[in-house]
Amino acid sequence: MAEDRIDSGGPDDGLGSLSAYAYLTVPDRVTRGQYLEIMRVFASTLLSDLSAHDVADRLAVRGVELPVDVVAQRLESLREWGDLLTSSRPVRAASIREYHRVRSRYQLTPLGERVQRHAEEILSGADAAREVSRELLGLVARGLNELDRLTTTPGGPEPQEALERVSTVFAHFDVFAGSVRDFYAYLGQVIFRYDLDGAEFAGFKELLLDYAETITDDVAHFAPQIERGLAHLWPRLPGLLKLIDGADPGLAALAGADVRVQRSRGRDLADWQALSSWFFDFDGSGSQVSRLRDATLRALQALLANAKRMVRTSSGELSRRRDLLRLATWLDSADDETAHDLFASAFGMYSARHLGLAGDPETEVPAVTSWWHGPAVDVPASLRERGSRSARGRAARAEDYSAQIDRLRTAAEEQAARERAAAAELRAAARRLGQARLSGPASRLLLDLLARCMAVAEPGFTSAATGDDDLDVDVEVRRDPGRSTTVLTVDGELVLDGLALTIGSRRAARAREAAG
């Protein structure tokens, strides 16, 4: 009948195939168990179809007692969800009863098979850390090299051998990539817990520090080889795949018959692209390898945070909690005053407390003086009379800073005199620049003026000038290629290459400007 044709795929919206999971999430546990057992029965067969009676019999063998009409109901539901389909094997019935029995035969769909297989995997080994098959990575690298060698042999590769190699490479790679994914998924689930105790922590430390590091090391080690292999192979891949298809079409022929086909891994160029993007970043989103490194780093950081936390809370939360509860009991049953004392004793969160208005530090008071008759402090009148705010702290005498002021003034005057002397020396040395040796202050003044001069000069200047009006010294710098000016100082020689230097009096320079 028409509806017994093999379905070539799910309904159009693409999500309909997910209804195959429905039997795993039925609310009632008992029913769910029944579905599971029925699917197990089917999964243990290969290419056979079973009727409700057959299924009921086999269930009885497994120890599950279910009446046939219940089984029939279950089978119908599974069919609706897409895990089973009614068989279309033509069977000739010998009687009406047998006709009814034969009519309702069911077999497993590919979808149902996959869903059941996954369900079994989850049920059997959900929370286990899966070992990463690192050794396969080396085999992948070697396989690629072999393929490379094959394709470069004169006469072209042997299709059969090439097919074997391709399948092997991808078989290894798929297992490896799958195990890595599983391992990191498991790690992610446990490493971010913040309640690890000592033993668990030690276990994870080993897992992470040793194992994860090794994985990333292996990947880093083989990645260059794999890259080289892929790079060599890549231009010849389309030709190789066509050659293989030519020799052994497999299911390629069905592609023409409007049947969706999933080819063996490695026979499609897309598979090769997926393989290389695992190792190398093509589109900027990062390769799987770099994501692996990041994930390891994140896991290490989480481990470190855990370690820090464990070190810090060495006394353990449980006992702290107990202590706090006991404290609460004491506090609650105490009288007011005792409660204050208990709180201060348990928490120590009080401030230092002192009287205000310190005494005059200048006054010497012998230690045996009594407070009763010793000096009293000067309480600001505003506090006594009005209870209002005035300046806090000690009521001290006005400070006398005149001595300091004099000292500072003298120092400033001396400094000014030194600067004027340096300027005078500089002016005097103007005519004998190459011969007179400038003193320290004078040379420093010159350097300062030169720096200022250069700062105001435009790039590519021919001449620039600056000066100091107070000190009456003017400095002009002119570009003069071939000429070189030397200035001798006590600290060394200053050579100005390609520049001519003129030192003069600022007042004179201004007068010249004014005169035009």
Next chain:
Amino acid sequence: MTEFESELAAERRAAARLLLRHPLVTPASHPDEFPLIRRHADWLVRQFQQVLGYRLVVEGRFARLHKAGLGPGAGRRLERAGGGAFTPRAYAYVALALSVLVTAPEQLLLSELVARTRGAAAEAGIDLGEPNRPAERRAMVAALRQLTEWRVLREDEGSVDRYATAGGESEALLGVDREIARRLVSGPLTGAADGAGLIGAAADPGPGEARRLVRRRLVETPVVYLDELTEEQRAWLRREQRAEQRRFEEFLGVDTEIRAEGAALLDPAGELTDLEFPGPGTVPQAALLLLDRLLERQSPSADGPMPIGVPVRRSTVEEILAELTGEHGAHWARAHVENPTLLRDAVTGLLTRMNLLAPGPGEDTWTLRAAAARYRSRTDEDAAGPRQEDA
């Protein structure tokens, strides 16, 4: 001392003073000063250990100075935001909430915290009665508000005050700092058998450490009177007082006033204290004036023994306060003018906490203590006394 060294010393003093004033400092609570504490952490840890026997912990997100207890009758208490001291129930809520917060996740809802705190109360065997009563709610809010001030809780959305009113907008989202929560408790809880045991053990400086106790008293309390010290402690203080004076000057920038009756640390900047006296406001002014009058009447005469304390009758205190209310009531707070008992309790409470007055002996006397005399009004006689006159 070079300029650099004196700057360094000034920074360390500032850091030490801040910690004594606020034993828990975070970058959020004191953004300018926290880096100072970090910078001088090693020095501060050593100093606090050597001088006071306090343990200081400085980490990336907080600095915690674990102070010792002050023994019974120390008069240190938490105040609620609206005024008034914490009740035993409110204190209990603090401890119960903390027991939840030390293992809480990063964030939780206000309602969750309240529920778990009540669960903790049940576990501790505390009968909360009707937990939704206004008084209970206010106590819970007071506790949570205090925890928020201590940065254990963070108000990510809404405020803990919302819990005070039943119904309406009463949910809030709170962030939890587990590290600070774990660091809040300071005293020797684990070994204590009961409340009294805890108070005693927390104040115990350890064997042979008489000086630590005296130093702690000097640093934390306004005045240390000789009659509060043991023979050993008194002897030590007498011997070391000048050295201690220098030590505190260097460490904290405070003056030490040494007198026949005892000693007091005083801060010239007036910052190193939680209570200000003398200070502005009705109660401090009333207290100051009360002292004036009492001292006029009852100072021991200049010749004769100097007692550490002088008895004062309660009735005298009440009389004087009534007089003062008459004279100054016009600009005093109404509540204190209209309720003499409130005024009396507030004034005597303040003076007691500043170690200037003490209850007893007996039911109807107070004791006026010697340090009060430093605040007497300066008469001509005083001005001509040992103090130098200005020009």
